[in-house]
Amino acid sequence: MDSILEKAYDAEAFRNTAHRIVDQLADFLKENQSGEAPKAIAYRPAQEAYAYWESVAGQPQPTEDLFGAILAQSVHLHHPQYMGHQVSPPAPLAALGSLLDGLLNNGMAVYEMGMASTAIERVVTEKVAQQMGFGPEAGGVLTSGGTLANLTALLTARSVKAREAVWSEGQAQPLALMVSEEAHYCVDRAVRIMGWGEAGIIKVPVNEKYQMRADLLPGLLADAEARGQQVIAVVGSACSTSTGSFDDLNAIAAFCEANGLWFHVDGAHGAALAFSPRHRHVLSGLSRADSVAMDFHKMLLTPVLATALIYKEGRQAYRTFSQRAHYLWAGQTEEEWENLAKRTFECTKYMIGVKVLTLWQAYGMGLWEAYLDKVMANGETLGRLVEAAPDFELALRPQCNIVCFRYAPDRLPPEQRSARNARIREALLADGAYYIVQTILKEELYLRVTLTSPHTEETHLRGLLDKIREVV
Known part of the structure; x- marks a missing residue:
């Protein structure tokens, strides 16, 4: 067999690399789940990301370095301040199933x-x-x-x-x-x-x-x-x-x-x-x-x-x-x-x-029950916090862990109200501490969150509202 093929299929080399990668991923999980990681997303424009990966593609480097760069430039679903799209943070053992x-x-x-x-x-x-x-x-x-x-x-x-x-x-x-x-x-x-x-x-x-x-x-x-x-x-x-x-x-x-x-x-x-x-x-x-x-x-x-x-x-x-x-x-x-x-x-x-x-x-199905109950409770909590805040407005009372709301401290025409909340969403994306998205309801723009991290607590939800006030 050609030497490069032998290297690609070497069981011991795979074992050693995999041990280091698992350590790297475990450190990543710990940092994100604890909230020690400063950002839920380190956003960069698409063209900038393309330029980076085009420049490094094909350049030899250790797998840990490659994975480290990917981890740094990806959305961190396990972070308690990830509140974006409808994707749950995978349980680590399920990721091993993918392996x-x-x-x-x-x-x-x-x-x-x-x-x-x-x-x-x-x-x-x-x-x-x-x-x-x-x-x-x-x-x-x-x-x-x-x-x-x-x-x-x-x-x-x-x-x-x-x-x-x-x-x-x-x-x-x-x-x-x-x-x-x-x-x-x-x-x-x-x-x-x-x-x-x-x-x-x-x-x-x-x-x-x-x-x-x-x-x-x-x-x-x-x-x-x-x-x-x-x-x-x-x-x-x-x-x-x-x-x-x-x-x-x-x-x-x-x-x-x-x-x-x-x-x-x-x-x-x-x-x-x-x-x-x-x-x-x-x-x-x-x-x-x-x-x-x-x-x-x-x-x-x-x-x-x-x-x-x-x-x-x-x-x-x-x-x-x-x-x-x-x-x-x-x-x-x-x-x-x-x-x-x-x-x-x-x-x-x-x-x-x-x-x-x-x-x-x-874990049995009890894992899913515990997770579902936690994220549903978070949806109810955020809905309550928004409802109690005089400078925010709920689109409707949440029925699950999806919550739609907007910053509305004063009366503005619909177009200006939507434009302001669109700017808030862009500012949050640039800041990266929280990751949320937006949606259009009855032709008006609302901020939208999906609370999927089991590590999200009420302090993080209050922090989101404070961060919105800060970036306005």
């Missing part, structure tokens, strides 16, 4: 290429389905993110509910679905990918809590049918991305059952609350859905990407795709749970279930 996945590199398209991970995937999806309240006939798959899970679910809905055999014969009649105007953009994207066009997504207005107005569904369905469209599905949000609002799933389910429509729940963020006895009541009606998407990486301490797509009737997953691939499997039409490529977009994919099972085996 195992990366080293084994078992693709999982067919059973023989992922024996352990394929069986683990079935165990994980069945336990998730049970936790959501589904019966023994439920099942599902793990896939790469909520966007792909939602698209897959809607393809299944089309296969089950469309009058035409679209997968094999193409589509002639205009199809459509109904979804909250506050739903994640990936639902709109899925409709366009499926070729339904802009008219294929019927946006349902929301109430003052940014929840879908289920009372409008009958009229919207009648209007669509009058236009010659076949509505096949309604998508409920649990919860919406911008505000963390939970749609009335029971009301949507009743409508879908009465009209023979597929009911899909985009629970990428909030469906994880099925693992919290204290908070699962916000998901009432979830078990009446035909399909549910849930991200492990948003609220369940798992590295990205890790998403469960659960079906009330597991056999429906086989309706989504139907293709011949003799080089992968002998039986073309059999419902073989062990050959995952029959039910997912991916042929090769991560060993997603391994990361989930790693946490279960080490």
